[in-house]
Amino acid sequence: MPQTEVIAQEAIADGVYRMVFRAPVDLKKNGYAPGQFWHIRVTDSFDFTLRRPLSLCQADLDNNTVTVVYRAQGEGTRRIAAKRPGDALDVLGPLGRGFSVHDGDGRVLLVGGGIGVPPLLELAHQLAAHGIRALAILGFQTASQAVLLDDFAPYAEVIVVTDDGTLGERGRVTDFLQPERLQGVVRYYACGPTPMLKAVKDVLAVRGLPGYLSLEERMGCGIGLCAGCVHKIARDGVVRPLKTCREGPVFPAAEVVFA
Numbered sequence: 001m002p003q004t005e006v007i008a009q010e011a012i013a014d015g016v017y018r019m020v021f022r023a024p025v026d027l028k029k030n031g032y033a034p035g036q037f038w039h040i041r042v043t044d045s046f047d048f049t050l051r052r053p054l055s056l057c058q059a060d061l062d063n064n065t066v067t068v069v070y071r072a073q074g075e076g077t078r079r080i081a082a083k084r085p086g087d088a089l090d091v092l093g094p095l096g097r098g099f100s101v102h103d104g105d106g107r108v109l110l111v112g113g114g115i116g117v118p119p120l121l122e123l124a125h126q127l128a129a130h131g132i133r134a135l136a137i138l139g140f141q142t143a144s145q146a147v148l149l150d151d152f153a154p155y156a157e158v159i160v161v162t163d164d165g166t167l168g169e170r171g172r173v174t175d176f177l178q179p180e181r182l183q184g185v186v187r188y189y190a191c192g193p194t195p196m197l198k199a200v201k202d203v204l205a206v207r208g209l210p211g212y213l214s215l216e217e218r219m220g221c222g223i224g225l226c227a228g229c230v231h232k233i234a235r236d237g238v239v240r241p242l243k244t245c246r247e248g249p250v251f252p253a254a255e256v257v258f259a
Contacts, residue, residue: 006087007065014144016115017081018057018069024091028061033098034123035191035214035250038068041090042076052076053245055119055191055214056094057148069118069147096249099123099189099212101130107184109211110136110156111173111200113192114145119214120191121148124155135159135185137176139196143167174199179207187211190253198258211253215244232257 008020039051058067072081083089101123108127112120117138127134134156140146143166152158159176160168169176173196188211190200197213204211215231230241231248233255242248 004089004091006083006085006089008085009081009083011081012069013147015073016069016071016145016147018067019054019080019083020065020067021089021091023059023064023066024093027059027064027066032056032059032094033100034126035098035119035212036094036096037245037249038066038091038093039095040080040092042079044090050076051092052080053095054080055249056098057118057121058125058151059122069115071115096245097247099214099250101126101132102187103130105130105132105186107133107135107186109182109185109188109204109209110134111139111177111188111190111192111196112136113139113173113196114141116190116192116196116214116216117148120189121151121155123189124152128155133157135181137161137173139163139173139192140167172196172199174203177203182207182209185209188253190214192216194258197256201253201256201258205253212250213253213256214250215248215256232259 004022004024006021010018012018037053037055039053041051054068054070057069070077072078110120124134136152136156137159139161141163143162146167161171161173162168188204188209190197191214229244231244232239233242234257235255239257
């Protein structure tokens with residue numbers, strides 16, 4: 001299995017960690033896309049048979065390192081959060097299909113919710129590199145859970161929303177999708193909990209705005225063998241269960257079926 005090492009690890013919010021590790025492949029040579037994920041083995045023992053999928057947050061091509069930001073909410077991710085610089089890390093990736101950047105887009109919308117915000121940072125970086133202006137609406141439950149706001153600032157106009165109003169605007173991200181705010185927006189990208197994705201799709205579909213959704217499904221193998229991460233996707237008039245780890249996690253919003 002590909003072995004690499006942890007470069008840095010720090011807590012950046014309540015239960016949220018930022019880890020930097022050396023990429024197990026040459027990123028410049030092999031390529032990657034924002035929205036892809038890295039499948040990380042928890043320990044060298046058989047205590048945890050399933051790896052944990054952590055989405056790409058940032059890539060540093062000069063140093064060939066990867067940054068992931070994740071919530072330590074189970075025993076597996078808590079074990080990963082306990083790793084320190086110099087510790088070995090068993091990593092597969094980058095895996096899955098990420099976001100597509102469309103040259104010629106003038107202005108786009110990014111909508112992130114909670115731990116769905118980090119995967120949008122590398123996307124914001126790449127959009128800016130292509131001269132595409134982005135409006136980022138980033139939602140959190142409360143101020144103590146907000147992450148990466150300063151990191152987004154160089155690449156996008158940022159609106160921060162919290163459920164309880166302790167930071168930024170009070171409400172849900174969908175409360176801030178008014179037509180006047182979205183003037184000039186030609187495409188959207190969203191990542192976050194399923195109810196948020198459904199609500200964002202419903203609001204923006206009425207306006208005929210194309211977009212992409214990054215689905216959060218529990219993954220097992222991460223390479224399309226176990227079929228543990230299927231989601232209903234509509235293509236060519238047929239709805240079928242597709243494996244998120246292979247066909248996604250990013251899909252065109254028009255294809256995603258929410259039961």
